[in-house]
């Protein structure tokens with residue numbers, strides 16, 4: 694389970710976030726490209742836009758379930 698006390702600083706404010714366990718595998722960016730992007734210099738993902746409709750929510754949930762290190766959280 695993702696740890697909200699370990700959120701990457703780039704995450705936009707809101708329920709969904711990526712924590713410091715991210716290994717930059719690309720799954721969330723492929724699954725939910727409207728919401729996740731890459732911090733290229735440091736090599737991890739973060740949430741740049743919170744989901745605003747059912748499609749984006751479904752994609753974020755799928756990304757969370759698919760993340761190999763459980764680095765995606767939703768504390769909303």
Ligand code: SF4
Nearest residue numbers: 715716718719721760
């Ligand atoms: S799926 Fe998980 S480990 Fe992979 S880039 Fe996204 S947050 Fe990081």
